[in-house]
Amino acid sequence: MNLELRHLRVICAIAEAGSVTKAAAVLGLAQAALTAQLHRIEGALGGTLFDRDRRGARPTALGELVLARARVLLPAVEGLREDAARLASAAVLERYRIGAVNGPILGGLVHRLAAEQPDARITTLPAWSADELAGMVAGSRLDFTLIGVCGDASPPSSQGLEWRQIALDPVFVLVPDAHPASGWSEVELAELSDARWLATPGDGCFSDCFAAACVRAGFTPQEMYETDLAGCYDLVSAGDAVALCQPTFRVVPGVSAVPLAGVPLRWRHVLGWHPDSPAAEIAERVVAHAAAAYAEVVGRSAAYQAWLVANPGYGPSATPVV
Structure with a gap:
């Protein structure tokens, strides 16, 4: 039998509990099952790890050696996992792959992400097809996509993406x-x-x-x-x-x-990502940057600002798309 980390955890549990019976209760195992597992571990290590009697279980010299190593190895492995998780998360935050159709948000969004994280790797992909971009997000080739949707039409739904409306514009x-x-x-x-x-x-x-x-x-x-x-x-x-x-x-x-009088046509700007992707963890921040980018563009047009005042219900609208 090859010695594994779970075996070291068993040895530590028995030593900390002071008996196989108490350790079995802590580990949620039957005493007989834990005893059999201890015997297999001792066989793999070539000697008895605990002296056992009615007073409990006390480590032997070999047991003390194994415990000393286990108490170094187990925290080290846990630290490795935590550090790896942090590094993986940081790697995601350092990479932004954004696909977009023609619209007012992309430039400002890229500018804000770059200002917030100067070392971030940001790539963009232009396309005319919202379906194509949604498929690339679903296939993990893009992290986010900015598309436009006509009126009350829904964004592409076959790819399982989560969508957030950033703004509603008249045409x-x-x-x-x-x-x-x-x-x-x-x-x-x-x-x-x-x-x-x-x-x-x-x-x-x-x-x-x-x-x-x-x-x-x-x-x-x-x-x-x-x-x-x-x-x-x-x-x-x-x-x-x-x-x-x-x-x-x-x-x-x-x-x-x-x-156009009466607003016969409307256009919705929406941001999409896959809910099971690493991008989902930072999506709210990207939504906020996208909304700020849109607001900045609107701020450059006095005529459109005046139109929005006279026509409430249009403009910024960072709401979920059902």
Whole structure:
């Protein structure tokens, strides 16, 4: 029989209790079972460890030797486990792998994490597919993902992730400065019925929700272009299209963001992680950083701040997503 740590714990328990009977009660074993185990341990060590009589069990010289070593080894192993656990936890806190679709939160989140932990290894992965990013979190290839969700739609649910809503935004429209609606406080969707539309790509229901909103407004929209944010700015500023946009988008020269009357479309920013991953242990802190990053972006836009005052219920909202 190979000697194991559990055998050393048995020897210590008998010595501390002063008898096999008392040690069996402490260990939750039958006396006969503990006696048999002691015999096997003594066989492995080559001698008797305790002198046993009606007064109890007293260590022999060999027993004293084994006890002396056990009382060093057992605390050392426990200390090793504790140190390893702390190191493993620190390693998780030093690594952040974040996947994100286009949105206002990622830059500020990375900045805050880097400021809080200058030595942290932070990597980011951009993607258009929320499902792809959720799958990477579920597969432990990412720690967190920032995605957008249309209206009341749910984030990807097949991967078993936990989601937290960071903010709820209205959808605005990006128009060139030469457009009649440029500078308006809001524009009716129907007044844009002849426009060619732009949006950034994704795998959610946004395009279907947009088409349904147009039908409710009394028209069928032209086929939508899909391009990245830089392409949206270029095409809008050239006067070739208008773009559905988040109100937190940076407004560049030549274009302006105008609210859609009645808020026919909404966009939720959500942060996800796997509840059984190491990331779950630090998720609340990351949520707080994400919320602060969003609030900072909103703070740069006086126009959007004014809109939020007039339209309560939108903006920051760090709430669980059921």
